[in-house]
Each structure stands twice: as structure tokens, then as C-alpha cells.
Amino acid sequence: MSEKVRTRFAPSPTGYMHIGNLRSALYGYLFAxxxxxxxxxxxxxxxxxxxxxxxxxxxYDTLADAxxxxxxxxxxxxxxxxxxxxxxxxxYMEYAKKLIEKxxxxxxxxxxxxxxxxxxxxxxxxxxxxxxxxxxLSLTQEEIEANLKAGIPFVIRQNIPAEGKGxxxxxxxxxVSVDYKDMEDGILIKSDGMPTYNFANVVDDHLMRINYVIxxxxxxxxxxxxxxxxxxxxxxxxxxxxxxxxxxxxxxKLSKRNGDASYQDLVxxxxxxxxxxxxxxxxxxxxxxxxEKMTLAEMAEKxxxxxxxxxxxxxxxxxxxWLSGEYMKDMSEDEFLRRAEPFFAKxxxxxxYDLNLLCKLLKTxxxxxxxxxxxxxxxxxxxxxxPSLYDNKKQKCNADAARTILPKLRLAxxxxxxxxxAALYEKLVAFAAENGVKNGQVLWCLRIAITGTAVTPxxxxxxxxxxxxxxxxxxxxxxxxxxx
RNA sequence: GGCUCCUUGGUCAAGAGGUUAAGACAUCGCCCUUUCACGGCGGCAACAUGGGUUCAAUUCCCGUAGGAGUCACCA
Numbered sequence: 001m002s003e004k005v006r007t008r009f010a011p012s013p014t015g016y017m018h019i020g021n022l023r024s025a026l027y028g029y030l031f032a033x034x035x036x037x038x039x040x041x042x043x044x045x046x047x048x049x050x051x052x053x054x055x056x057x058x059x060y061d062t063l064a065d066a067x068x069x070x071x072x073x074x075x076x077x078x079x080x081x082x083x084x085x086x087x088x089x090x091x092y093m094e095y096a097k098k099l100i101e102k103x104x105x106x107x108x109x110x111x112x113x114x115x116x117x118x119x120x121x122x123x124x125x126x127x128x129x130x131x132x133x134x135x136x137l138s139l140t141q142e143e144i145e146a147n148l149k150a151g152i153p154f155v156i157r158q159n160i161p162a163e164g165k166g167x168x169x170x171x172x173x174x175x176v177s178v179d180y181k182d183m184e185d186g187i188l189i190k191s192d193g194m195p196t197y198n199f200a201n202v203v204d205d206h207l208m209r210i211n212y213v214i215x216x217x218x219x220x221x222x223x224x225x226x227x228x229x230x231x232x233x234x235x236x237x238x239x240x241x242x243x244x245x246x247x248x249x250x251x252x253k254l255s256k257r258n259g260d261a262s263y264q265d266l267v268x269x270x271x272x273x274x275x276x277x278x279x280x281x282x283x284x285x286x287x288x289x290x291x292e293k294m295t296l297a298e299m300a301e302k303x304x305x306x307x308x309x310x311x312x313x314x315x316x317x318x319x320x321x322w323l324s325g326e327y328m329k330d331m332s333e334d335e336f337l338r339r340a341e342p343f344f345a346k347x348x349x350x351x352x353y354d355l356n357l358l359c360k361l362l363k364t365x366x367x368x369x370x371x372x373x374x375x376x377x378x379x380x381x382x383x384x385x386x387p388s389l390y391d392n393k394k395q396k397c398n399a400d401a402a403r404t405i406l407p408k409l410r411l412a413x414x415x416x417x418x419x420x421x422a423a424l425y426e427k428l429v430a431f432a433a434e435n436g437v438k439n440g441q442v443l444w445c446l447r448i449a450i451t452g453t454a455v456t457p458x459x460x461x462x463x464x465x466x467x468x469x470x471x472x473x474x475x476x477x478x479x480x481x482x483x484x
Numbered sequence: 485g486g487c488u489c490c491u492u493g494g495u496c497a498a499g500a501g502g503u504u505a506a507g508a509c510a511u512c513g514c515c516c517u518u519u520c521a522c523g524g525c526g527g528c529a530a531c532a533u534g535g536g537u538u539c540a541a542u543u544c545c546c547g548u549a550g551g552a553g554u555c556a557c558c559a
Contacts, residue, residue: 201559319509
């Protein structure tokens, strides 16, 4: 690799950034960084019918948020722009004409009607698949010029050889070979003058000096067509790295259409964003040393093509949850609070409790920030609950025990002033000893009494500290009343 | 259906002729423990299938099955 590596991410602005999309971007970025190369962004918006408002912005925002930086792009400029395909219309037409001169492409004036009729009649191969019959390839120069002059709508098609096969070496799949007879003379320039992806990607990748083309497997078998064009132009073919897809299950690709998670959905759901990126990197790729939790820089350092898998990978949110939780545990208290606060802000309890304490309690108990509301719902909803909640065999606790312990405890706790966890715990244990009952009994009864919940993000003393003296006593009164 | 490609536990995946076939998630159990978590320890669980090649195939070749992609004036 003497030449400087240049890779690109070339999404079309049709909506959200899918996990698979982001992963392609990530791999292109990692490969470039690993090899000291450039990573650029190009927007493929040649299909005005599919253009979605705001989609370009989503692409910028997502990449920025994920930390995938590019040195050239529509919003950053660069030496090989414009980086928005719709702004390169003339360039494509110019190159298409060059291809016509070389005999690698030709004008086609066939009407949609004629094309449709081909499907109805028997102009199809033995498999029943209709392919363009190269009808316009036999037009004379005079006929072509006359048609052009008459303003008859046209399209430019690639002239694919009738025989032979296109072979190339893919970096992940190895040798890929496709017979030319199985390829159609695809449209390069549409009747609106815009290029199709099949043509634009070749011209742009060459003009932008992209030497490593990293994209989804959907292009694996059409790549020989592109190579035909590189060859016709006399351009050097790039290296190709095709990526297997991310699946929702064994037979369905992940897609926004099915309501599957996009990057922004996952962020909104409270997953740690570094974990999202880390996880999708692991979907279809494994570093040599099998590391799992890695920073972006570490991923770039460890990135290697032979770690890429050839088969589709199924997206598993359970593992993403786990990774997200791991990132949380490694966060500093401040960092955790900073990121968690927006999620606390959406709850009723926000502002009424010690946020630092809440964060400390929740940090090892949640995996996404979205878990927060449910974990702290007991703070705001406290109502009559079943006495059976006091039942706990291991702690030798039940409603009867609660009925005898709680009133005494209520009295004692009224006299305590230090409601810090440590002080409370010490006094609660002392209380148990004085009354000749097990620690667990006192602790369990108290926790249930003041939270009304079987599972809480902390023990009795921690919950009492969180609630504070006033609320603790008030809840104790209510709990005692509900037991009567 | 044709073509291109793929196939290790439920999932992500190491391994590339000879291994007790890693590890992680999930799951189950135990320990720790003021519930739940965290942490620690352990269990269950895989080379799709049939033929070759070879002293030896999960690993190489062929077939079969299953899966993915593609066959647009979409990318």
C-alpha cells in the first residue's frame, strides 16, 4: 500500500441511518485511520424521487455524534468536490459520452412502452428473465444524431460484452467471477440526465481518488460491471471490500421499515453511544485478540480485513444492552450523572431527590438510561400494597413480623437524625440486636414498608437515605396503617 | 427460477488438516450480600448434510439442504 488509502462512505439521503449503514461507515473510517488514509463522505442523491427532507442532516449529525470524522464532504469541502452527486450532473454526462466514444456505452431511445412489451412477449432468456435486447446498439450514427436533434428522450446504457466473464479479487470474499452474459446493459444515465448509482459510483470513486471501495454485499456481483467501465476508461480499478449484512433474524435484514432500531433510536432509548458503535463494530468483525470493549481508537488500531465475516450477522440487542451497561460501570460518577440527567429530567421524581445519590445507586443496576424511570418509579408512586410483599423465607420475614417490628422501628427512627446510609445501617443493626430479631428481618421489613416494592435499587438504609427522614417516617406510618 | 456468495452452541464469534473446538452475550446453578444488582465461581450448549482427497478432516474438493444478495430510468 504505497499509495495513500482513501475510503468513502456514500449514503443516499433516504431517511434514518440504519445500524448496517453506520457499520459500513465505521469500517470505512477504521480502515482509513488504521492505514493513515483519508475517509470522505459523499452524498448519493441522484434519485430525486427518494430524497427525504432532512436526511442529509441526519447523516451529518449521526456521524458527528458517533465520532466518525471525515476530512472531505459536502459540509467540509475538499479538493475533489462537489461531494453531493446532484451537483455533479454535468460531470457524469461528460464521462458517459467518453464511454460512448470508446464503445463501452450507447444511446438508447427505446420507449417505456417498448421496454414493457419486451416483458410481455417472449424476448426473454431461458429463465424467463427479460433483459434489454441491445436494440439501440445497432442504430447508425445518423439515426442517433437525428433522434438527438429531434429531442427524443434518451438514456445511456452500458455496452456489456456478450461473452467472457468479469473476475476480481474481493478483500473479504476472495475471487468473485460473473459471466457477462448474465448481465444486462444497464442504464448509466437516466432520461432526466441524472446518472444511476451504477455509473456515478465509478466516476466519483475514480475522480475522488478512492482506492478502497468499502460497501455492502449487494454490490458484490455487480462489481464486474463497474470494472468494465474502469477498464474502458483506462482507470485503475480500486480494491473492493464487500460487507455482509446485519440481520434482524435469520432471514430478514434490519430495516427502518420494520421499525428496527436506528442509531438515533438507540441513543434515544438511552444506550451509551460508544457502546452502540462498539457493538455494531463487533457485528461481522472480530479483532485478532478478541477484545470486545474497545474505544474508537482501539478499534482503528486493531482493525483488519481478515477479521471480517462473510456471512450475515444477526443483531442481538441483549448483547448491546450488556455492553452499554459495561460502559456505564466504567464511567466516572460525573460523567454518568451528566448523561443520565436528561432521563431523570423526564421523570416526576426529578429535582426532589439527591441526584448524585440516585446515580450512585443506579450505575450498576441499569444498562441503558432508558431503564431509569422504571427503576425509580417507587419514588413517586406509593400506595397500598399487598401484605404478602413482606414475605421472605430467607429473611424470616412476613406481614406478622412487620406488624410487630414496624411500629417499634417507627418510634426509634423518629429519634434518629443522621439519615446517611452508614449511620442508618449501624442503627438498624443495633435496633435488631436490642429487639432480639435478625438483621435481615428489620432491613427487609423497612425496605418494603418505605418503598412498597419488591425490587429496589438499593437496600433498606440506602432507600431511607434517599427518601430522607421526613418521607421515610411518613411512609412508615402509611405502611403500618395498611397492615392493620 | 438464473447468477454471485455464505454455513462453528440460541446470538456474536476464535480456530484453517492432528485442539479436551477458545472467548463473549443469553441461560441455569452456587458464593458474596440489607432486596435487586455488581463481583467471583461453575454448568448446559456448536463444526448443516452426503460423498470424496488424506495416515488424519470442523478445516481442502464436489454434491445436497438451508440462508443471503442480485436480476429497476433504487441505491
